[in-house]
Amino acid sequence: xxxxxxxxxxxxxxxxxxxxxxxxxxxxxxxxxxxxxxxxxxxxxxxxxxxxxxxxxxxxxxxxxxxxxxxxxxxxxxxxxxxxxxxxxxxxxxxxxxxxxxxxxxxxxxxxxxxxxxxxxxxxxxxxxxxxxxxxxxxxxxxxxxxxxxxxxxxxxxxxxxxxxxxxxxxxxxxxxxxxxxxxxxxxxxxxxxxxxxxxxxxxxxxxxxxxxxxxxxxxxxxxxxxxxxxxxxxxxxxxxxxxxxxxxxxxxxxxxxxxxxxxxxxxxxxxxxxxxxxxxxxxxxxxxxxxxxxxxxxxxxxxxxxxxxxxxx
Amino acid sequence: xxxxxxxxxxxxxxxxxxxxxxxxxxxxxxxxxxxxxxxxxxxxxxxxxxxxxxxxxxxxxxxxxxxxxxxxxxxxxxxxxxxxxxxxxxxxxxxxxxxxxxxxxxxxxxxxxxxxxxxxxxxxxxxxxxxxxxxxxxxxxxxxxxxxxxxxxxxxxxxxxxxxxxxxxxxxxxxxxxxxxxxxxxxxxxxxxxxxxxxxxxxxxxxxxxxxxxxxxxxxxxxxxxxxxxxxxxxxxxxxxxxxxxxxxxxxxxxx
Numbered sequence: 001x002x003x004x005x006x007x008x009x010x011x012x013x014x015x016x017x018x019x020x021x022x023x024x025x026x027x028x029x030x031x032x033x034x035x036x037x038x039x040x041x042x043x044x045x046x047x048x049x050x051x052x053x054x055x056x057x058x059x060x061x062x063x064x065x066x067x068x069x070x071x072x073x074x075x076x077x078x079x080x081x082x083x084x085x086x087x088x089x090x091x092x093x094x095x096x097x098x099x100x101x102x103x104x105x106x107x108x109x110x111x112x113x114x115x116x117x118x119x120x121x122x123x124x125x126x127x128x129x130x131x132x133x134x135x136x137x138x139x140x141x142x143x144x145x146x147x148x149x150x151x152x153x154x155x156x157x158x159x160x161x162x163x164x165x166x167x168x169x170x171x172x173x174x175x176x177x178x179x180x181x182x183x184x185x186x187x188x189x190x191x192x193x194x195x196x197x198x199x200x201x202x203x204x205x206x207x208x209x210x211x212x213x214x215x216x217x218x219x220x221x222x223x224x225x226x227x228x229x230x231x232x233x234x235x236x237x238x239x240x241x242x243x244x245x246x247x248x249x250x251x252x253x254x255x256x257x258x259x260x261x262x263x264x265x266x267x268x269x270x271x272x273x274x275x276x277x278x279x280x281x282x283x284x285x286x287x288x289x290x291x292x293x294x295x296x297x298x299x300x301x302x303x304x305x306x307x308x309x310x311x312x313x314x
Numbered sequence: 315x316x317x318x319x320x321x322x323x324x325x326x327x328x329x330x331x332x333x334x335x336x337x338x339x340x341x342x343x344x345x346x347x348x349x350x351x352x353x354x355x356x357x358x359x360x361x362x363x364x365x366x367x368x369x370x371x372x373x374x375x376x377x378x379x380x381x382x383x384x385x386x387x388x389x390x391x392x393x394x395x396x397x398x399x400x401x402x403x404x405x406x407x408x409x410x411x412x413x414x415x416x417x418x419x420x421x422x423x424x425x426x427x428x429x430x431x432x433x434x435x436x437x438x439x440x441x442x443x444x445x446x447x448x449x450x451x452x453x454x455x456x457x458x459x460x461x462x463x464x465x466x467x468x469x470x471x472x473x474x475x476x477x478x479x480x481x482x483x484x485x486x487x488x489x490x491x492x493x494x495x496x497x498x499x500x501x502x503x504x505x506x507x508x509x510x511x512x513x514x515x516x517x518x519x520x521x522x523x524x525x526x527x528x529x530x531x532x533x534x535x536x537x538x539x540x541x542x543x544x545x546x547x548x549x550x551x552x553x554x555x556x557x558x559x560x561x562x563x564x565x566x567x568x569x570x
Contacts, residue, residue, distance in 0.1 A: 024432075048428070048463075056421045056455035063425020066411060067433070071425075086415060087452075091422060095403050095412040 002165040008140040010035025014042040034074040058087035065097040077103035077119035106160035107248030124253025138199035145176035181229035187216030191236035237269035251275040323391035329550040331371035333475040333535040340514035350380035364419020365444035366400035381408030417450025427468040446478030461500030466522035475537035508533025
């Protein structure tokens with residue numbers, strides 16, 4: 001059954017309030033959308049409303065962290081990463097303060113709200129900031145685990161989550177950790193590297209490639225974009241020679257770029273980046289946009305086949 | 315001390331350092347509860363230099379107050395030094411927050427003040443801002459927030475030297491009616507002469523000025539105070555103190 005990542009997140013945050021008495025939730029007038037409302041209901045005195053003022057929210061979070069609290073800042077990914085970018089960089093990341101950012105409506109999951117509410121630049125921005133950990137979990141379980149590890153980690157963490165509803169992809173044995181990729185499908189013909197909820201399309205594409213074309217595509221989910229699992233990426237590049245990255249983000253500066261930065265230093269594989277090709281999206285629902293941007297299974301399969309075919313020419 | 319450090323560095327921001335140093339001396343020697351042997355003492359009052367470019371004054375005061383040795387002070391802005399042009403909390407003992415980007419300090423101070431309230435701590439938070447700095451919109455977000463959460467353990471201080479890099483504040487982007495602006499945001503405001511030590515010390519004796527409201531002190535000051543050629547001259551905001559000017563500044567400070 002498809003689950004809302006935000007609802008799952010909110011429920012889990014409220015649950016963790018007991019384990020972390022210093023945890024405080026900060027919100028800028030979007031408590032239903034981000035689901036920080038669940039924490040408010042459980043711990044009203046540890047919930048701080050800012051109104052529509054993200055820059056102040058981020059710097060107040062710095063002060064709360066200096067006072068020994070663990071602030072978790074809520075808003076849409078576009079506002080956290082862009083409206084309050086310099087506050088994050090200078091007053092949180094530079095002094096390495098223990099502040100967490102829960103950035104919802106990442107990618108184009110705000111759908112018909114339009115470009116103002118999309119965030120296709122946040123991975124690029126956040127991973128360029130020293131001291132920042134950047135996470136993009138792919139299903140409800142990974143969201144819960146990302147939250148748990150973020151709270152255990154001392155220092156700033158940016159977590160981007162989709163506003164969409166997604167199916168579970170992980171088996172019970174999965175355990176998320178910072179800096180580690182998870183391998184969801186084995187294979188040496190091709191490597192599909194995904195982040196966030198694109199893991200679903202990656203897995204479905206791999207299954208289709210195997211079933212219909214006899215191609216064994218490894219699937220690596222990079223929920224920890226920074227630090228990134230260098231070893232798994234190098235191994236995948238070496239063993240497949242053919243790497244396809246998929247992200248709900250601009251292809252400039254995101255997962256694809258991060259993978260290229262590693263593979264180009266090794267020089268043992270070709271990389272094809274699939275994502276939003278450096279443009280602002282048109283008006284449309286989330287599903288419509290995913291289709292128009294080529295981020296659905298059939299189109300990923302097609303791109304994978306083209307990519308494999310061109311291998312011979314290389 | 316400041317003159318020596320500035321000359322040694324060959325760069326820095328002299329004007330705003332001289333306009334704000336009297337306020338910092340008052341705070342560190344007659345107002346705030348601090349322990350230089352235990353800079354992380356939980357009950358200490360907190361000071362945030364939101365106008366981080368006045369670091370040379372701040373470092374000098376920290377050195378006089380025993381947080382920093384004189385030798386380190388003389389490394390101000392030198393290659394590999396711990397003393398940056400804008401203070402780093404992880405490098406300099408006694409520095410509560412890394413500042414230098416204008417418009418951040420009041421929010422950081424509000425966060426610390428709110429944290430103190432949540433934990434029922436008695437400490438107070440003092441945030442020193444430049445007047446030009448308050449042209450940043452985020453300062454007013456913080457002003458609104460601090461009143462909303464009744465942060466009467468928060469004290470904002472404005473170094474009102476009436477000059478910013480490009481000229482007079484009133485010419486560049488008018489702040490007046492300044493007191494009325496802060497009052498309209500629900501702050502309790504007092505205006506002092508920021509170079510009169512008696513007024514500086516007295517104004518902080520009764521904090522909060524009003525229960526349930528954050529306090530604001532507008533300290534009227536002179537940019538470059540104490541150095542004849544620098545007083546009231548916007549060009550000395552970030553000009554290196556060297557050559558003939560360094561000699562005059564040294565002489566004037568020594569005569570004083």
